[in-house]
Amino acid sequence: MSLATLQNVIRVTYRLEVPDMAGASVFAMAEKIASDQSTGTFTALPNETTALKAQYAARVVDVVELGSVATPAFPRLQDPTGTRYLRGDAIIDFPLDAIGTDIAALMTITVGGVYAVRGLSGVRVMDIALPQAWSVHPGPQFGVMGSRKLMNVSDGPMIASIIKPSLGLSPHDTADVVKRLCEAGVDFIKDDEKLMSPTYSPLERRVSAIMPVIKDYEQRTGKRVLYAFGISSADPDQMMRNHDIVCAAGGQAAVININSIGYGGMSFLRKRSNLCLHAHRNGWDILTRHPSLGMEFRVYQKIWRLLGVDQFQVNGIDAKYWEPNESFVKSFSDCLTPIFSDLDRALPVVCSGQWGGQAAETYQRTKGALDLMYLGGGGIHGHPMGASAGVKAIRQAWDAAIQGQDMLEYSKTHQELAAAIKQFKKS
Structure with missing residues (x-):
């Protein structure tokens, strides 16, 4: 999707790293981030309806696997048993309706909260693509x-x-x-x-x-x-x-x-x-x-x-x-x-x-x-x-x-x- 067609979503690319253990994958972590940073929490809630999620939930668009490494980005998470660490780029769309055009909201939802997610051994925000609605900001004067x-x-x-x-x-x-x-x-x-x-x-x-x-x-x-x-x-x-x-x-x-x-x-x-x-x-x-x-x-x-x-x-x-x-x-x-x-x-x-x-x-x-x-x-x-x-x-x-x-x-x-x-x- 080009920037010209990014009208109703804010698209964020993350480089994620997770330990290669049972049930773990970069895609699963991306899904967790999309849920945690939008409508979900650690358990299902009665008011998290299908209609609500369709309008306000973040969505994983794509995951590109980047192989594995022996040493995690956070050294203290090194597993002594020789666990490897999976890396990949995850692209997640956040609905514009859920964030609006406020920079504090953007940084809280798409950046700040992601750094706190449990299970990550590494995370880097690689890019943010913003829809035209964000042109409301003044930009450079000169x-x-x-x-x-x-x-x-x-x-x-x-x-x-x-x-x-x-x-x-x-x-x-x-x-x-x-x-x-x-x-x-x-x-x-x-x-x-x-x-x-x-x-x-x-x-x-x-x-x-x-x-x-x-x-x-x-x-x-x-x-x-x-x-x-x-x-x-x-x-x-x-x-x-x-x-x-x-x-x-x-x-x-x-x-x-x-x-x-x-x-x-x-x-x-x-x-x-x-x-x-x-x-x-x-x-x-x-x-x-x-x-x-x-x-x-x-x-x-x-x-x-x-x-x-x-x-x-x-x-x-x-x-x-x-x-x-x-x-x-x-x-x-x-x-x-x-x-x-x-x-x-x-x-x-x-x-x-x-x-x-x-x-x-x-x-x-x-x-x-x-x-x-x-x-x-x-x-x-x-x-x-x-x-x-x-x-x-x-x-x-x-x-x-x-x-x-x-x-x-x-x-x-x-x-x-x-x-x-x-x-x-x-x-």
């Missing part, structure tokens, strides 16, 4: 094309940087770094996710120090660099006060720690926001690091995009964190895959240990996609010839990648790239 317009970058990757160090820098010192980055030619600068409103750099003072630098650079050059301030707060009212401080000073973007503010906080903000919302997903990793537990980024990012994320950090090739390159490539593609239309795509932000040396592989593995932000921290600030050369080196690496030229060969006539390779390239 997204890919709006981000380009704010930065006045009509094509090619948007080159970005981040304020480092994120802890301890005063507003005045931060503004000095911003000035250097503007002069270096970046399109976008952001607060580190850890920088919100600490005592050494309160948000209001930081905004007052940085925005004159942004405006002065625009007046002199005609180019407006987009700066994203960290405005996250668990208190929605405080977050809106932070939002208003940025807007009043002429700011146009904000860094949002989405897991920290939650679905409700994001919904509250998006409905009132005039800022481009740059999502940092810190905390997501625990949901996904085990391949047989938790949730795929494909599922996770759909919810946040519906809530209004415009730009989404997705790590990058050879990132400094745990995530393998294959995971990054999928995450990148997920952000640019429409849910309902091209307008709900989020700009993927390639980050984490990027210096330009990963440009060619990024370009190749994302199939030539150029709707991306390429964010360098140490890869810009740590360039031996300074931040300006760091930005030039990244642009040169991308020029080489797009032209299909070998980076080492290209660096022979581009000294900034040559210096970056000598400084950052691993042997």
Whole structure:
């Protein structure tokens, strides 16, 4: 069934794992989940009528067996007798009438409750397909094309940087770094996710120090660099006060720690926001690091995009964190895959240990996609010839990648790239 024909159901794909014991199977577990998470319970009830189940019960659509393994995803469930563990992908349809279009209901019924089911030795939510009724959510206000317009970058990757160090820098010192980055030619600068409103750099003072630098650079050059301030707060009212401080000073973007503010906080903000919302997903990793537990980024990012994320950090090739390159490539593609239309795509932000040396592989593995932000921290600030050369080196690496030229060969006539390779390239 295509998304176009998914009108009255929400379709969820789970990767399930169960011990291979008498009566157990992936299909039986899928049936149990469908029952437990809709009309059923541990025993038959007189009011669970055929008519009620026909309208509101979840239904197993298909199960694809994936063989068995010797070790369960939950190690404590390891059976000493040598039991194997069956794996398979189960597709379950939940009636739209039973969930509606509320994200809390969706996450409670199709995700939260499933993790608690007895008898599972592993469970991972692989995908959620949503019917057109779910287009009621606002989605990105700016997204890919709006981000380009704010930065006045009509094509090619948007080159970005981040304020480092994120802890301890005063507003005045931060503004000095911003000035250097503007002069270096970046399109976008952001607060580190850890920088919100600490005592050494309160948000209001930081905004007052940085925005004159942004405006002065625009007046002199005609180019407006987009700066994203960290405005996250668990208190929605405080977050809106932070939002208003940025807007009043002429700011146009904000860094949002989405897991920290939650679905409700994001919904509250998006409905009132005039800022481009740059999502940092810190905390997501625990949901996904085990391949047989938790949730795929494909599922996770759909919810946040519906809530209004415009730009989404997705790590990058050879990132400094745990995530393998294959995971990054999928995450990148997920952000640019429409849910309902091209307008709900989020700009993927390639980050984490990027210096330009990963440009060619990024370009190749994302199939030539150029709707991306390429964010360098140490890869810009740590360039031996300074931040300006760091930005030039990244642009040169991308020029080489797009032209299909070998980076080492290209660096022979581009000294900034040559210096970056000598400084950052691993042997």
